[in-house]
Amino acid sequence: MAKTITQEFVKGLWEEIPPFRLVLGLCPTLAVTKSMENGIGMGLATAFVLVCSNILVSSLRSIIPPKIRIACYIIIIATFVTVVQLLMQAYTYPLYLTLGIFIPLIVVNCIVLGRAEAFASKNSVIMSAADGLGIGVGFTLALGTLGAVRELFGTGAIMGHAVFGPSYHPFTIMVQAPGAFICLGLMLCLMNLVGNK
């Protein structure tokens, strides 16, 4: 059953949206979504790596020997992650400082390796690019939403702009580690509720 490019792209936004549907890549999802800005930054960095690694893995799929394919994928992914890391250091240094160790950790993000192994190694370059872009945008949306919800309740602001006004008493647990789990759980629950109808 061949899908169109649009279908490959759209599936990443809802049907296979990484943290909620595939429940993959939870480490950055839980750790960096203290604010919407961090969530989107992390999402975009991952999306970039996903698209580039998908394209390269797909175009090299006929020459990479099956026995060492994982090693090859890791080299490709690690290269793009380092590219992202250098670019972030050079152009968005404050964001680089807040995301810190989670940027190099994109290398071991199972979404990226998962898409390389499950999709890009079996499909054409254009399809793989669409798949990477879809999953990447989906990941960004998910992290952005989660970050927005946590930031809104935890600090009363969105993207640093106060929403609730000074009388709001911040629900501080939302920007701490337990808040990440609570928020993710509730969002998964909501997704299932809407999705199962």
Added chain:
Amino acid sequence: MREMVKMVIILTALSTLSGGLLAALKSRTQERIDSQVLEFVKGPAIRTILNKVSNDPIADRFTIKKGDIKETFFVGKVDGKPSLLAFEASGTGFGGPVGMMVGINVDTGKIIGTEVTTHNETPGVGANVENDTAFVGQFAGLPVNSKETVTKDGGKITAMSGATITSRAVCAAVTRAGEIYEKMKPEIEEKLKSFSG
């Protein structure tokens, strides 16, 4: 056997390409990353010390290498004259080096201000040095070439309570700054000429 050779060749080629790409990118972005690090890591300390200058001390900087010491100096202009200088020196504290940004007035040879840049001291004890303006402020007005020690060691700097080792590290860093300044004085004066006017 042929398969083995093929695997080796492909992994080697992939690694070489990856290494080459990253080395090229690294050298392209190095300068920008350095200036970003200066801006966000040392920038706040420099701007606090050189707060009344008419120029941008981070842009107006020069580096001197003498013997095995390499030091970057930030120039502050007052009334068009490059009379203020800030640079970093470190002393060994409880958890490793304590970096101090020391500001001096070249005309009077006196310290105008000091700020902690980096440290790894115990939180709640030595780490208080970060916000202890009363302690760090004691150096202002002292001659740059004198050796500073805490009262316990016969000097005139009152140590932070419970953090003698950190206090000693700060004194050592400021003393070291004086030594560096004295050692590099001819070169510094030479360089400063190009900033006047």
